[in-house]
Amino acid sequence: MNNTLLYVITVLIWGTTWIAINYQLGDVPAEASIVYRFGLAALLLFAYCRVKKLSLAFNRKQHLQFLFFGLMLFGCNYYFLYSAQQHINSALASIAFSMIMFFNVVNARIWFKTKITQQTYLGALLGLTGIVVLFWPQINDTELGAETLLGLSLCFVGTLFASTGNMVSMKNKLMNLPMMQANAWGMFYGSIFMTVLLLAQGKSFSFSYTLPYISSLIYLSVFGSIIAFASYLTLLNNIGAHKASYASVMFPAVAVVISTIFEGFSWNIYTVIGLLIIVAGNIAVLTKPRKKNVIMTP
Template sequence: MNLSLYLLTVLIWGTTWIAIKLQVGTVAIPLSIAYRFGLAALVLFAVLLLSRRLQPLNRRAQWLCLAQGLCLFCINFMCFYTASQWIPSGLIAVVFSTATLWNALNARVFFGQRIAVNVLAGGALGLAGLALLFWPELAGHAASRETLIGLALALFGTLCFSAGNMLSSLQQKAGFRPLTTNAWGMLYGALILTGYCLVSGTPLSFDWSTQYVSSLVYLAIPGSVIGFTAYLTLVGRMGADRAAYCTVLFPVVALNISAFVEGYQWTAPALVGLALVMLGNVLVFRKPKVVVAPVLAR
């Protein structure tokens, strides 16, 4: 079951970049994100109500959902969308892949979980592999003030993503399932973004073209309803550090799709990077050896 959820998350999030590119246009970025999570919340609430699986939440759980919505379905996306204006997407992918390491550290700080050496080693290998995969894009980008701002935003977005992981883990430890907490979190995220648009004077527009609507539906249902539910379920089952290795693998899926759609050319360094990413995956999911102490005869 865990393997199926893991592969589903990687495949879905590895293809959402196509839909995100189709979203860029006449509609403001924060409004597009609000549409995405507003629609996702509507679908989740409808499914949960019809199946009678919507869990009642106490006041504490609602506050945690609000915080999760702010971190995971609002600030996180605003940071990455804004950072993409100043730094290459490859650099954003490399920064985002550090979520594996941040999750391991945060789980240690907030939950007292032991940091597994294999997860740290696998995350480091995956990070190095992504750097090689995107090296031509990174090497050709000159450092500047805008680059530093973009890096800071990407890092802050990654920290918000990690904080959202911790909040979901906390909710699941209290017995609240990701389907219910995601529905509320996405609703809160959409409302916060809509409020931001109203306060900032962002035009409340909509693009009724087939391209925009179809990409919105893909981002809302497979990308958000299914993707985030599968991922956060993994956070509860496997731990936030191991689940976050998805952030290393889905750029690899995106590059493979780009090879067919956009003519991406694989190079020797990129292939070495791919090998490092896959080796990191093996390390992250390697089960620790159980050492059995010998029984001494009396």
């Protein structure tokens, strides 16, 4: 797949998973739902590797890499983000998570000495501004109390883990670790970590045998985990973390469109201006800079 298609797949899938996640929250502990999601995704990926005769045998050093990968991207990341949403609304969570763009810029510089263009900084600034404008009515109604600060702090920690997971994925590529197997083992270790965390908190596994819960779980496992992560992490290695992470800014834009269709969301001036700024930032980040003409002198 080319990078444009990978980007579109990532944005469309992760821009719609918020609907499925809503059906996961409630009677079942969030930690258990995360275990089910990535546990099922890992089993399906292991089965796929067996069918395709892809080797699942790796040495101890490689498994330690998979463990670190899973803890960062499929364990700690989701634990803190799910916890944050118990204290703040989805608007603030979207804004906080969009900071992954800046975390990735810094981490890419630290981990891989990646040079960041002014065009990328401009696009990131436009993206963050666009999200703030998009959700300004909800932000304006929010009281900045202890509960909100706790939620934002948890979200920032989760985002930092996600960014670190992005860097580990790029490190996997440098170590010539195959992505499908890396994702399978990473999700497996992530689900094991969440299991330990759930039991350590004195919670127990439960399950909801309702159609909304089961169907949303399948969607999150197959599309939100297997397909979306494969697309995003491939894009990550192709164009760099600082550019690929702009997809996180596009998620709220897709969510607004979906909410308009299925929930009757009413647009206002903030919606229009916010989306236009986000699109402008998207163009700034992903458009290749023009090469300056060099005039040769005799």
